[in-house]
Amino acid sequence: MTDCERYVFDRASRPTLPVVGLTGLFPVRRVYCVGRNYASHAREMGGDPDREAPFFFSKPADAVVPMGGAMPYPPATHELHHEVELVLALDAGGASLAPERCRDLIYGYAVGVDLTRRQLQREAKAAGRPWDMAKGFDRSAPCSAVARFQDVGHPRSGAIGLSVNDEVRQAADLADLVWSPEETLSHLSQLVELAAGDLVFTGTPAGVGPMLPGDRYRAWIEGVGEVEGRVLPPMEQPAATVS
């Protein structure tokens, strides 16, 4: 049976990210994100910076925007916020893993931007509703190429930052992560079985803020890479078709 016979329309192929120095692509399976992982950002969001257990949310895999680039300002918000994050790219998985076993899951690292419709997130928090529409919207996860650990090691310190129109908005150090990548993966593996292709956005430092149509951003992590893009005017909504 051919694909054409098996499916009623084309099944989408997996989203991918380039890999630095390779022609092969990294196929994305799932995108998980840590809610809060730098004390400075926990404080700016009104939270407790102590080591309470990390919490997670997710984005659809096809929210990933490989290498950034131009994207339209998303609908349903007037508060599009940037959050620069270290991204873990996994090539192995497992469930209920001890932190000591989690380094073996990491294929490499990338620089990601967890784009957020902040006012929808505030409303969801206030109403006790899910964050999906605040976090998991179309093109909400620009991401750099994946740098393999064989090439860059396992960065646990170094500058992480983001600028908008060349003005630095976020500037911190990976050493300030509350939960290490291994601890984060261990916690997450208690909740879901991790697998090759998963991306884990590890949380953002202080300095999150709005971007407007016309803005250019650049996000970087020392020793990992960078991703840049720009925000276009909102997409024209197609007129509803009436038959």
Ligand code: MN
């Ligand atoms: Mn985030």
